[in-house]
Amino acid sequence: xxxxxxxxxxxxxxxxxxxxxxxxxxxxxxxxxxxxxxxxxxxxxxxxxxxxxxxxxxxxxxxxxxxxxxxxxxxxxxxxxxxxxxxxxxxxxxxxxxxxxxxxxxxxxxxxxxxxxxxxxxxxxxxxxxxxxxxxxxxxxxxxxxxxxxxxxxxxxxxxxxxxxxxxxxxxxxxxxxxxxxxxxxxxxxxxxxxxxxxxxxxxxxxxxxxxxxxxxxxxxxxxxxxxxxxxxxxxxxxxxxxxxxxx
Amino acid sequence: xxxxxxxxxxxxxxxxxxxxxxxxxxxxxxxxxxxxxxxxxxxxxxxxxxxxxxxxxxxxxxxxxxxxxxxxxxxxxxxxxxxxxxxxxxxxxxxxxxxxxxxxxxxxxxxxxxxxxxxxxxxxxxxxxxxxxxxxxxxxxxxxxxxxxxxxxxxxxxxxxxxxxxxxxxxxxxxxxxxxxxxxxxxxxxxxxxxxxxxxxxxxxxxxxxxxxxxxxxx
Numbered sequence: 001x002x003x004x005x006x007x008x009x010x011x012x013x014x015x016x017x018x019x020x021x022x023x024x025x026x027x028x029x030x031x032x033x034x035x036x037x038x039x040x041x042x043x044x045x046x047x048x049x050x051x052x053x054x055x056x057x058x059x060x061x062x063x064x065x066x067x068x069x070x071x072x073x074x075x076x077x078x079x080x081x082x083x084x085x086x087x088x089x090x091x092x093x094x095x096x097x098x099x100x101x102x103x104x105x106x107x108x109x110x111x112x113x114x115x116x117x118x119x120x121x122x123x124x125x126x127x128x129x130x131x132x133x134x135x136x137x138x139x140x141x142x143x144x145x146x147x148x149x150x151x152x153x154x155x156x157x158x159x160x161x162x163x164x165x166x167x168x169x170x171x172x173x174x175x176x177x178x179x180x181x182x183x184x185x186x187x188x189x190x191x192x193x194x195x196x197x198x199x200x201x202x203x204x205x206x207x208x209x210x211x212x213x214x215x216x217x218x219x220x221x222x223x224x225x226x227x228x229x230x231x232x233x234x235x236x237x238x239x240x241x242x243x244x245x246x247x248x
Numbered sequence: 249x250x251x252x253x254x255x256x257x258x259x260x261x262x263x264x265x266x267x268x269x270x271x272x273x274x275x276x277x278x279x280x281x282x283x284x285x286x287x288x289x290x291x292x293x294x295x296x297x298x299x300x301x302x303x304x305x306x307x308x309x310x311x312x313x314x315x316x317x318x319x320x321x322x323x324x325x326x327x328x329x330x331x332x333x334x335x336x337x338x339x340x341x342x343x344x345x346x347x348x349x350x351x352x353x354x355x356x357x358x359x360x361x362x363x364x365x366x367x368x369x370x371x372x373x374x375x376x377x378x379x380x381x382x383x384x385x386x387x388x389x390x391x392x393x394x395x396x397x398x399x400x401x402x403x404x405x406x407x408x409x410x411x412x413x414x415x416x417x418x419x420x421x422x423x424x425x426x427x428x429x430x431x432x433x434x435x436x437x438x439x440x441x442x443x444x445x446x447x448x449x450x451x452x453x454x455x456x457x458x459x460x461x462x463x464x465x466x467x
């Protein structure tokens with residue numbers, strides 16, 4: 001895979017809720033195979049920014065280009081759905097479908113949206129379950145597994161669509177401390193395998209380990225640090241320094 | 249007290265019971281169908297549809313069922329003339345269906361809005377369209393939540409069908425009254441009819457508990 005192949009480009013993105021401006025000027029590009037960690041204080045709009053990329057939120061200004069196609073502006077429902085199959089998302093609260101088994105959770109969208117055959121979808125799902133270490137849970141319902149396991153299933157579910165980029169929205173924030181590690185390990189192995197991802201997280205140590213770039217959002221502005229070490233070693237911004245001091 | 253005088257009327261009671269069961273099943277099926285349409289309107293983004301459902305459902309639920317039955321059977325034909333000349337049976341099915349639909353729709357709407365919005369978001373994020381999200385993700389979960397209430401609506405409907413005797417439909421209750429008039433004793437036929445209602449409602453309750461147990465598999 002070409003490392004410099006650009007998958008996402010964000011140009012001065014802005015989002016408002018009524019009068020409240022969440023952020024107004026975020027610019028960022030994500031290349032194939034890159035891991036971008038999005039950091040910043042609570043309420044700075046990190047998750048909102050991430051959700052703009054698969055249009056779960058509608059940005060108010062600026063533009064987002066995914067694989068060369070501009071997604072901000074008028075899109076038909078079909079185009080929006082097509083975009084979402086290319087951009088996978090893992091949520092803070094997992095959002096597994098409780099009425100389906102683990103296996104069905106993973107195969108449902110590939111079968112119904114990508115029109116894969118049952119056999120193909122199931123084969124992929126079982127392979128992904130091995131990858132996240134949950135092959136024994138295929139026929140279990142989500143209510144019977146732990147939070148960490150749920151999140152690993154959610155990751156497998158997103159991967160089953162074979163997305164070009166995976167968005168993680170605080171994937172470990174809703175987990176008990178002893179389960180954070182198993183989820184981070186899975187994410188780390190994905191990063192090692194070259195999957196492009198953006199991850200909103202409060203796990204600074206983890207971000208430091210896996211991120212190629214840091215996008216620090218604060219006060220409505222986004223600052224990108226490439227390589228990520230820049231952010232941790234000689235960060236020029238006073239606010240970013242204070243943020244790091246507070247949590248490290 | 250002499251129940252043996254009911255023996256010649258056993259077939260009549262059977263016919264009455266059959267009519268009651270037929271009315272219940274048919275009205276439940278039509279009512280459910282109408283309710284699904286009402287719910288789709290209620291959760292749509294068109295304000296006028298939402299308002300319509302609101303007026304319909306509060307209106308129906310604020311009026312006595314017997315009055316609605318009389319309106320359909322006696323009042324409509326007076327203003328609409330021949331084109332609305334319904335048999336008592338059809339009028340009964342129509343009134344019971346449209347009445348029930350208002351209650352079922354309310355139960356279903358409650359079930360649908362109780363589903364966490366994360367479910368819809370996760371489905372959207374996987375590229376599913378609106379219809380697929382409703383039929384594959386939201387409805388199955390909502391159904392499970394509303395099933396107990398829907399089944400109790402079903403039991404209520406079974407008992408409520410007895411009102412149709414007032415417009416001359418020969419249901420179980422009507423049969424009881426008729427037998428009473430023929431034998432000059434209402435006690436035995438009414439007690440017999442009461443026991444039949446009781447046994448069937450108990451069977452329905454048992455069926456409900458079996459279904460609920462089955463649904464708890466994914467909890």
